[in-house]
Amino acid sequence: xxxxxxxxxxxxxxxxxxxxxxxxxxxxxxxxxxxxxxxxxxxxxxxxxxxxxxxxxxxxxxxxxxxxxxxxxxxxxxxxxxxxxxxxxxxxxxxxxxxxxxxxxxxxxxxxxxxxxxxxxxxxxxxxxxxxxxxxxxxxxxxxxxxxxxxxxxxxxxxxxxxxxxxxxxxxxxxxxxxxxxxxxxxxxxxx
Ligand code: FES
Numbered sequence: 001x002x003x004x005x006x007x008x009x010x011x012x013x014x015x016x017x018x019x020x021x022x023x024x025x026x027x028x029x030x031x032x033x034x035x036x037x038x039x040x041x042x043x044x045x046x047x048x049x050x051x052x053x054x055x056x057x058x059x060x061x062x063x064x065x066x067x068x069x070x071x072x073x074x075x076x077x078x079x080x081x082x083x084x085x086x087x088x089x090x091x092x093x094x095x096x097x098x099x100x101x102x103x104x105x106x107x108x109x110x111x112x113x114x115x116x117x118x119x120x121x122x123x124x125x126x127x128x129x130x131x132x133x134x135x136x137x138x139x140x141x142x143x144x145x146x147x148x149x150x151x152x153x154x155x156x157x158x159x160x161x162x163x164x165x166x167x168x169x170x171x172x173x174x175x176x177x178x179x180x181x182x183x184x185x186x187x188x189x190x191x192x
Contacts, residue, residue: 087158088179091115099180103127104146104187112180118143118155119175122188129175129188136160136177142191145171145184154184167192 088096096113103110103122112121119141122129132140136159145151151168155178163172172192 088115088156089117089158100183101180102185104185105189114179114181116179117176118173118178118180118186122175127188131176134176136162136174138162139174139191141174141176142189143173143175143178144187144190145173146187147171147184151178152181154182155179156181163192 091114093113093115096115098111098113101110101112101118101121102108103125106122106125106127108125110121110125112118119129119131119134130140132138134141136157139162142163145154147154149169149171151157151163151171151173155173157163157168157174158177158179160174160177163174170192172190173186175186175188
């Protein structure tokens with residue numbers, strides 16, 4: 001008796017489970033394949049490089065797009081290299097010319113190499129000269145070339161982002177990015 005009830009109950013449960021399984025699965029639909037859209041959107045947003053990466057080929061941008069990307073990246077790379085090479089700081093010590101810089105307020109004339117900034121040379125003398133960013137992006141380190149005329153007759157600024165032509169013409173300089181190109185007299189702590 002108990003065995004018969006168990007068998008019948010088990011069969012009913014199995015039947016119910018099968019019915020639920022079949023009815024639950026009948027509404028399922030596969031999602032739309034958006035992988036191609038994703039790849040194309042990514043191709044638009046990711047900058048091309050000059051490397052023949054497999055991703056460039058799989059992005060579907062085509063040879064023409066890859067070629068344009070290569071040209072632009074190549075130019076940027078060349079510009080970066082030129083900028084680095086153009087910095088006077090890159091001149092080897094044994095090839096760098098030396099100039100006489102009179103620090104008027106400090107009362108001393110110092111020999112400064114063309115690969116050294118006016119700020120660095122002053123700090124080498126243990127003078128507490130003003131500065132903040134050391135990248136030509138503020139004006140904390142400004143000084144004045146007292147010899148008269150345009151500051152860049154005496155120094156080369158590398159990455160000056162603050163002083164315009166009028167200030168330079170009055171002799172103002174950013175000592176943190178100013179490399180001497182001639183003898184000069186400097187008044188430190190002077191800003192336009
Ligand atoms: S310290 Fe900022 S420009 Fe020189």
